[in-house]
Amino acid sequence: MLGIALIVAWVIMLFYPLTFAEKLHDLAKVDKKNKLEEVQDIKTMPLVTVKMADAKGDAAINKIANASYFTEGEYRLTNINGELTYTSPIEMDGFFKAGKAEYTPGYNLISAISTDKGASTVKGKMLYAPSQYLDYDLERTIRKKYPKKIINDSYLEPNEDGKPFFVASVGHYLKYRSGSVVDGVVLVNPETGDTKYYPLGKEPKWVDRTFTLETALEYWTYWGKYVHGWKNQSLIGAKKDVLIPNEDNMQVTFNEKGELIYVVDFTRAKSKGNSKTLVGYGVFNAKTGEMTYYKGVTSVLTGKEAKSNANASEFLSKYPGWKATNGIFYTIYGAPTYVIPVTKGSKFQGIAIVYANSDNPQVVFGKTKDEAFRNYKKLIASLGKVSGVTPQKGFELKEIKGKVTRINDANLSNGYVFYLIVEGNAKRFSVDPGVSALSDIVLTNVGDRVVLKVMDMDEEVVPVDQFTNLDLPKK
Incomplete structure (x- = not known):
């Protein structure tokens, strides 16, 4: 029965x-x-994957006192000072270790934009957390105060001053246990356990997420x-x-x-x-x-097919272990596009950009974002009307002449990228390792006369396609 x-x-x-x-x-x-x-x-597109963030976070925890007591929490993307950032609470690594540690020592911040930055640990006393037990368990703390609310999910997010809070999306079901209706969020102070409920639309401005990814998928x-x-x-x-x-x-x-x-x-x-x-x-x-x-999408690859095309491309197939991750769909330079980070294990190798027209898919690759976008501009310009892409203003190669007023370099994981300003031009220009005559940029000083060839698509930093220093001895 x-x-x-x-x-x-x-x-x-x-x-x-x-x-x-x-x-x-x-x-x-x-x-x-x-x-x-x-x-x-596209200026703030995420290039760091969760797997990469996990490796960086693990390295950061190793530097904490009594590191064996702790582990990383879930990684969630939030807007921290205008930059897409992973936040991860440092969690207890089991019941017995929780009894010894009493509280966790803070949270990790990891840039989702910069592949070269490591994790930074923000120290603080966090007594209430998802991995805590009994009265310090985060979900139990919320349920005791709001027993009639369903908890969709919770994540850690710092406020404008860097003070961490757990933000829980709460609501009710439309009928029985079907149809999640979001009522608002509950903020929990992880040091004191104090909670406060905010109805939908009344939450603090710094709160990024009231609807969870799972709720969004459910609604769609x-x-x-x-x-x-x-x-x-x-x-x-x-x-x-x-x-x-x-x-x-x-x-x-x-x-x-x-x-x-x-x-x-x-x-x-x-x-x-x-x-x-x-x-x-x-x-x-x-x-x-x-x-x-x-709905104005025709003859465009799915994300799965774009990833498959990237993995099958000549750029990736010749490097064992290099794999395209899941990409994000963009409309770039008027063309349907997937931008896909490429990794080997948890290490960033570069960016594959897929022109996603299903009739004529194309893949370009760059070890840096600048290099990848420079190559993609060339691709779009070369396609012309053949694949339904009409080159816009800026796709033509433009020559810029002038004296260098500032020049500096950044040591990235895939090589040095040089940034320079040319007299009489408000743009900033970048020269990456993929540009020929890289030795010329290394020898360039302030005051040298240079010739740059670029396709300027209104970016704040314009990648250089060809670089010439007129003041260096001729080869």
Whole structure:
């Protein structure tokens, strides 16, 4: 009897949501747009993967006193002083170690933009944490104060002064245990355990995320699946107009306002196999819950196919162990594009940029961001109207002459990059290891006359394609 009762309960839980599928669909308030837009900020695109962040965080913990007591918490992306940054609470490494340590010594910050920066540990007394036990357990602390709220997720985020708080997204279910409705956030002081609830839209400005990645995926799934109600999803349903979000390639990045967004690509429903091209892509604002679906997408690869193309390219195939990670979809220079960090294990090797037209996919590679984008500009300029890309103003190679007023170098993991300012030009220019005549830039001093050839696409720092120093002896 008990077995039968459990089976009946399972069947009810499985099929009950279909009875209010329309209400689940309506949880997502989606603004549809027909034209692709550059909704992500390419200046702050994340290049550091979670695996890379984990390696950096582990190295930082090794420097802490009694390091064996602790481990890294979950890595979450937040906006810290305008830079996309991973935050990770330092957590207890087990019950017995928690008893000896009493509290954790702070949290780690890791840049998601710079592949060369290590983790920095912000020290502080954190008594309440996800890895703590009994009355110091974070989730238990929240439930004691707000027993009727469901906890969607929690993460660590510092305020403007660097003081850490755990931010928990809380809410209720639409019906029974289906349909997560976000009511607001609970902030927990990890030193004192003090909590405060903020209704949706009333949270502090520095809080980046009130809707979790899982909630965003849930909403997109309801919206795409139940577009014509539950009958369309039944065993005999036609599944008309059904759209499938690609949960394996849902990415976190910034928009140009500095707000955290989740970006996901959509494919059509197929009875066999997976679609290799997009029908659209969605952008979900992590703070406000605003959802925008861009349906003006044709002949564009999915993230999975773009990754596959990158791994099969001549640039990666000749280096054993080099692998493309999951990329983020952008519209760059008017072209559908995936930007994909390339790693070997947990070490950054460079960036693959995939021109994602399914009729003629192309891949370029650079050991630095500047080099990769310089190569991508050349690719887009060479494609012309052949692949439906019309070169915009700035794709032509432009010559700049003048005296060097400032010059400096940065020692990056893949070699030196030189930055210079030329008299009479407000732009900053960069010369990376991929440029020929690199020895000339090494010997360049302030006051030297130089000739630069660039494709200036309005970036703040313009990569140099060709560099000549007129004051050096001729070779």
